Amino acid sequence: MSQHLTELCSLLVDEVYGELSSRVFSTLLRLGRLSLTALARYTKLHPSQLKRGLAVLIQQHLVFHHTQYKDVPTYYEADMFAAYALIRSGKITTLAEVRLGQDAGELVSNLLLQGHARVGDLCRASAGASSDDTKAAAEITTMLSKLREDGFISPVYPFHFISQTDNRNDATVAVMKKDHDAGLPGSAKNKHFEHLVSQALKAARDGKSMEEVIPGSKKAASTNTKKRTSGGEGPTSKKAKTVHLSSDEVEEDDSNGHSREVHHELDDDVAVRVDLEKYLVLSRNRRLLESCEQNLGLHSARIYEQVLEYLTKKIPRCRDPLDAVGEEISPNDLPSVSTFDLEDQMRERKLEKALNRTDSLPYDIQERKFCRKGLRKRPRRVQDGGEVATTTTTDKDEKKIPEMGFMDDSWLEESYPFDDSLEQVDDTEDPPSSRTPTESSPEPIILHHLQLLARSPFRFIERIKKGHRTEWTVDFPRLVKDLQQRELEDLLLKKFGSMALRLIRILSEKGKLDEKQLSNLALVRPKDIRQTLTPMHEAGFIELQEIARDASHTASRTIFLWYWDSERCMALVLENLYKMMARLLQRAVTERKKMRLLLSKAERTDVIGNEERYLSLGERKALQIWRDKEERLLGGMMRLDRLVELFRDY
Secondary structure, three states: OOHHHHHHHHHHHHHHHOHHHHHHHHHHHHHOOEEHHHHHHHHOOOHHHHHHHHHHHHHOOOEEEEOOOOOOOOEEEEOHHHHHHHHHHHHHHHHHHHHHOHHHHHHHHHHHHHOEEEHHHHHHHHHHOOOOHHHHHHHHHHHHHHHHHHOOEEEOOHHHHOOHHHHHHHHHHHHHHHOOOOOOOOHHHHHHHHHHHHHHHHHHHOOOOHHHOOOOOHHHHHHOOOEEEOOEEEOOOHHHHOOOOOOOOOOEEOOOOOEEOEOOOOOOOOEEEEOHHHHHHHHHHHHHHHHHHHHHOHHHHHHHHHHHHHHHOOOOOOOOOOOOOOOOOOHHHOOOEEHHHHHHHHHHOOOHHHHOOHHHOOHHHHHHHHOOOOOOOEEEOOOOOOOOEEEOOOHHHHOOOOOOOOOOHHHHHHHOOOOOOOOOOOOOOOOHHHOOOOOOOOHHHHHHHHHHHHHOOOOOOEEEEEOOEEEEEOOHHHHHHHHHHHHHHHHHHHHHOHHHHHHHHHHHHHOOEOHHHHHHHHOOOHHHHHHHHHHHHHHOOOEEEEEEOOOOOOHHHEEEEEEOOHHHHHHHHHHHHHHHHHHHHHHHHHHHHHOHHHHHHHOOOOOOOOHHHHOOHHHHHHHHHHHHHHHHHHHHHHHHHHHHHHHHHO
């Protein structure tokens, strides 16, 4: 358990919920799983106070509780990652407000404060402040359905109040009762056993009984995973079995293979909470969009945004901890999108006009697509299937080719080859930029952007075959690994210089090397690389392995191999990030205590909005200085949290 993460989580709980809850939570973090009697002994709190503190923590999903048998006491366990997520409350609220409006942001903010609440209670609380109760309740229900459809909220089940270890133990016991041969030795039986446990855990997470999926009959699973769609009721898609899709979040496919809309209806008795895992999916999409825009431009990033938006509907979480160990996902089971579905989505959002222009494509593709007439040799297909005609380049037209900078034509043809099968262009055709939107379909432009995304060095998307259809998918683990590698390289470059970056790349590619081999590959003298290797080794970013040639273990008879472990490096960076965030939060608390008298006066209801009337000039200046300082401290924490998301949560 990370010491600095424990300190940071205790500070966050103390900042949001007060000293009583923080005392109980920090005790559970330090000592682990405890019963109520042991917890009262270690915290030295009265049982009534302890129960009030536990009630708040359980309501906020910060503490798990589990009672295995009737005569066995209830045990409590702290959820460290839920406590850390308190730092992202503002980000989640802002994201919901940007995507669905101010009312959605307020609902998400209320749910974050309450932990979880029934739909009926939320509707009555919101309708009580409105003159038209029925209309207000209907609007709240509609907004909750939109939030459910976007994944910001999810129903609460008993699974969410029990720790992952207890849930796995219960699933194991249930599997052993139903399938007695599952736990016997043997690799195949162990794999089957792990698969059954994983399916039981996923069923409990979706609010079902574990026994429904344990026998392994697919009928039992399919008959209990029906949902309402705009085209009727039917079983869920097969993708839900392997791609982290919950049964009520997957879009149905009709007979033509196109997706149909799913309606998320919430009853008044259903308790809902904010889904923190869906926020990480949206945050990962935003990080990939930034990388795409930086490398390929704004218009390709717009197409990539629509691809990610379509796939996000089928991806409820970045990583599923309930997957069986060693379980592999087939490429055909990955969530994907066809060009036609992507075009329909863009037309619904009125984005096709912005891309139905020549200048939306990169400059090199424009020239090769619309300026080929008389410029270079290119086969043209005849409509009736006859002979293929060709055009040749003339000296007069060759001069019309603008300068391409560092990009020569051979590099373009190899990197982004033009696919004639995507679009047939006649010599008499005008460029799409001269047509009206009704005369030209945006699909060719979309196809070219998709090809650019797939053939770029970063391979933002990949093409797969599903039956007779060509679709596009995103390899998120590979892209996240690339982002992590680049971020680590940036950190090492800023901390140790360009020589450290060169050595790290060599060690990452070649593996373990001694000093002589490393200097030869880096083209640097050995005494020069020692000045970089030593501080990196002291900081823990690279490791040294000693291999003795004989039993004497003398330095002259020992081989010293340098190597770099990216996982260990990321763990070290995460530990430093937790430490910095804890120090920033402590500094903010200390500065707030210094200003507590002024802040208590400024937070009075009669002073808010009338600062010039009730506060003096010196008080207003001091208040502004404090607000600027607090903004810098909390802004620094948010920037550090972006790195935590990348290295730990994606």
